[in-house]
Amino acid sequence: MNVNSLSQRLYKVATYLPEGSHFADIGSDHAYLPCYVCLRDETARAVAGEVNQGPYESARNEVTLHSLQDRIDVRLGNGLEVLEKDEVNQVVIAGMGGPLIRDILEAGKKKLGTVQRIIAQPNIDSRSIRRWFLNNGYSLVDESILEESGHIYEILVAEQGDAGKPYDKQQIDKELWLGPYLLKQGGVTFRKKCQEEMDKKKYVLEQLKKASSVDPKKIEGLNNEIMWLKEVLDYDRN
Known part of the structure; x- marks a missing residue:
């Protein structure tokens, strides 16, 4: 460069x-x-x-x-x-x-x-x-x-x-994480990023579930994030 x-x-x-x-x-x-x-x-x-x-x-x-x-x-x-x-x-x-x-x-x-x-x-x-x-x-x-x-x-x-x-109060946590404009724009690169995030979150969730003491708040947070990513990926597919 x-x-x-x-x-x-x-x-x-x-x-x-x-x-x-x-x-x-x-x-x-x-x-x-x-x-x-x-x-x-x-x-x-x-x-x-x-x-x-x-x-x-x-x-x-x-x-x-x-x-x-x-x-x-x-x-x-x-x-x-x-x-x-x-x-x-x-x-x-x-x-x-x-x-x-x-x-x-x-x-x-x-x-x-x-x-x-x-x-x-x-x-x-x-x-x-x-x-x-x-x-x-x-x-x-x-x-x-x-x-x-x-x-x-x-x-x-x-x-x-x-x-x-730029934010929808109903889903501000999702938009702060993934980006209000990026969520609207979508596209191949954004989808790839979401898929990578999904793989990481699922892996962390599996590890947490195996732990001797489980933090329910962490589990809930991860499940929410996985749901958001699924919404993006399913929407992009249609």
Whole structure:
């Protein structure tokens, strides 16, 4: 992967940034995403944040290679600490676990005043991010799912607004887990993810039933999740 051939997931993330973006890419690694966006949009500007020295140096080198130092500021620091208050309009956090992305957003809440859009691409546990959006006044406005190199990735896009809007109160737990938009869109990749989840949940349920002491709440929770997945897979089949 390089700035001219982004991974599919980063390319998809880039499509959610409006023209003229002034965005932060947190955990930017080689700064491929900011460079890609700024090379294609002369009005875009970015802050590339990186917590580790090695990737920080790589990001600086990449930015210098493309002569983008005047529009991409590479900073060493943890999460949203690299930002000044009200400095950017969009935040991208991609390629980390959902709980870590949630913790970064929570720790840096004071830096999000002018942030109109957050684009999150968790590697696992997207539910924790949806829940954070719901609890912090961010309305989920879009979701996408894709498979690349044997991994399935979800991308969540949220904006300040009515956080409850995309959810049906009757099935909010199901939608927080599987995604309100993804449930409507369906598709081959979403179905594959649901089938994989179903296999995992059934295995865990079997193991729990063999345990010497059974937690009825855990059993009930797993049965609910299996039922939701079955609904998705049966609906997709019809």
